[in-house]
Amino acid sequence: MPDWVTQGYTEYAKRMPRECELKLREITPGKRGKHTDIERVMDDEGQRMLAAIPSGDRVVALDLSGKEWSTPQLAEALSRWLGDGRNVSLLVGGPDGLAQSCLAKADDRWRLSALTFPHPLVRIVLAEQLYRAWSILHNHPYHR
Numbered sequence: 001m002p003d004w005v006t007q008g009y010t011e012y013a014k015r016m017p018r019e020c021e022l023k024l025r026e027i028t029p030g031k032r033g034k035h036t037d038i039e040r041v042m043d044d045e046g047q048r049m050l051a052a053i054p055s056g057d058r059v060v061a062l063d064l065s066g067k068e069w070s071t072p073q074l075a076e077a078l079s080r081w082l083g084d085g086r087n088v089s090l091l092v093g094g095p096d097g098l099a100q101s102c103l104a105k106a107d108d109r110w111r112l113s114a115l116t117f118p119h120p121l122v123r124i125v126l127a128e129q130l131y132r133a134w135s136i137l138h139n140h141p142y143h144r
Contacts, residue, residue: 005121008127009024012124013127015131016130027048027052030042030044030045042094043099045093047101050102054089057086058084058086058087058088058107058108059091059106059108060089060091061091061098061102061105061106062090062092062122063098063106063111065109066108066111067108068110068111068112071129071132072136074130074133075137077108079137092122
């Protein structure tokens, strides 16, 4: 990732308190070419993503068919997630989205936006919005 992505993500990740720590796990996307079987590539990516999820985690898939939340609604979701007592794994798919196996495993589906964002930007937006949601829950002035 370019330096600006790492810096942006790191800035928000370091602001998060210990009880809401962000940890990034990257899964290398499958190779795509002119004659690639996209379903097979997505299935392989999905298997590797599912294998990386610690047992017992709540799984939230970022998906176009998911719920599109306002920031206060995300804060409510974050409150539920934190109250659940489990760690949360957010799944962001590759260029073709998430494998069906990942969607089937998801406890929640979140539609970040109707817009299409480049993956590097999604990483930063997720970290910032989670920090903003946390700040709402704790009456922190950041959200103003």
